[in-house]
Amino acid sequence: MIDLNELLKNLISAPGLSGYESPVRTLIEQAWQPLTDELHISRLGSLHGLRRGSLTEPRPSVLISAHMDAIGLMVKGLVGEFLRLTQIGGVDARILPGQAVTVHGRQDLPGVIVQPPAHLLPQPYHEAAVPLEYLLVDTGLTAQELARQVRVGDLVSFAQAPLTLAGDAIAGHTLDNRVSVVALTACLELLQKRLLAWDVWAVASAQEEETLGGAFTSGFQLRPSLAIAVDVTFAASPGSPSHNTYPLGKGITLGWGPNIHAGVFRAFEELAKKLEIPYAVEVIPRHSGTDGYALQVVAEGIPTMVIGIPLRYMHTPVETVSMKDVRRAGRLLAEFITTLDETFLEKLSWDA
């Protein structure tokens, strides 16, 4: 049995900002090597793992996708002993002051994001939230050493170490969406003992946080018969509205809306009920904000499903997830894939 908690802690401790996923991808390759028949890397850097099915070729295939890229920051300028920043992915600047980071210069440098004292900021920000453009990074190095080590364009990752919280919860940065990579790994492990009709493509996709570039291109290259995006969703947490959040540790979500094929949704819902896997229906009126948004419109179109794992404090370095929900997602995926047979596609229709 793979220790999923340890795997998650390892994955979130590796850098892998959007467009620069190779450090974390190497770890995922190691985890997937024994669980897949084939592994390769796409032109944009996504990882594709194939588990072969048993039907005669050409076999149908299901693509399960979890993006592996992380949000973070990038060096925009050097000012003496300090760095200025810009962001990669959506970052609320209000969570940045005092945040531990790693500056990926000529070598990895620990540093901290700092909010300059009021007298060094424009007047409107003396008593208000300070925008990213006025925040700095201090690495503790002298100006001379910093200039030797760091250039504009260098990446900056969050460095908050993973924490184990009460109730089988883990907190840290980049749980969005490494938890779903772990769910895919759990699924692949469960499938080890199963005879599968369909091919399974497990995809750790690149660049979701910026352009969905990984999902668009992996979808096209692998051209699956079905696509399932696994991503995090909003868990109930202080300050978040209750109408679009889901309780932490109480089950996964099944997406419902235009981005989700109604027939695939029904198949998942029926299966979750039958297996008594707790779930909530997550209504998504428009964009799902996941790889599923890209996968659905690849080539001639792909029937797509979106599975959500509730996560507190999304896009902060203390995102919090319940491992119970991660295991539930892995199990539901594995059970669903096991049900796929040669008649599934014939019977699949949008209208009930």
Added chain:
Amino acid sequence: MPKNSLTIRASQLKLLESLCHAVAVSGDEGEVRKIVLERLKPHADSLKVDALGNILAVKNGTADNRLRVMMTAHMDEVGFMLTHDEGDGIYRFDTVGHVDPRQLAGKAVWIGREHTPGVIGAKPIHLTTAEERRRMLEVENLRIDVGPEGGKVKVGDRATFATPFRRVGPSLLGKALDNRLGVAILLELIEQSPPNVDLLAVFTVQEEIGGRGARVAAFALDPHLAIAVDTTPARDLPAWDDSPNQAYNTRLGAGAAIYVADAATLYDPRLVRHFAETAQALSIPYQIRQPGSGGTDAGAIHRQRAGIPSLSVSVPVRYLHTAASLARLSDWQNTLALLHAALSRLTPALLASPR
């Protein structure tokens, strides 16, 4: 005493690390008190813990005509107290000592004696509006979360930022360098105290909420003079528009910071002169902390009894009262060297003429 005996050794870095990792918010200094008492035992001639939790340690000199010199370093740090259990592992909290609320969101914390981990989360950016993101996150809108099934923590527990101490190049990064640096310096001074003074070392409590520990300790010890050993903000960052920074307070790497005036104390000019002259004579880097707001334990001490000539000497530190403060090893070393040298050169003559 050869100067190199006061350089910062690996054992002192180790000590500072354990001091910084302690959770010791004002009023709950026990974890630091324990470390300090253990270190003091072999070196102090007398040792006691008073009614508020201050540690009073005396190390007598051997020369004639000794001055009774009180030196203080506060043990407490700013932090948090859990104030209300909202269920599901979520707690309301309040700050103890001054913490800018803009430093709170998105941080890990250690709670209580067992350092139970928790986090201060923030609403996902996806659920905020641009207008909302311009407003500061206030303490009453933030919570400490220990995980969905709660834990071993309870209302009344103290918490601090959970920041691992580390060395980065020529610098030190950690929480509570204010004032564990001062504590480490004072411990070293007791071990190497010069024969010309009786050193009355006080490790104070509740400095961050008004110098309350120092006030009663100064009464009890009735010293000839007092020196508060602390940290002071280095605000030596660039201005947003590259204009000159006129209000830097102190500069990192520029040496020990000597106070002249702050909002709580007009420091004794005889002591200011003695320390500056000592630094010059021995070529120990020092700086005058820019006069201005703020205060140290000296604010409570100098008005005690009939008055106690007082000085503050601080290590410049950036980002005090945040999750990660940053100091230079060289400033620590120079502050220690200056304090030791100035102490060694103290004579009753210094205070013989009126202020």
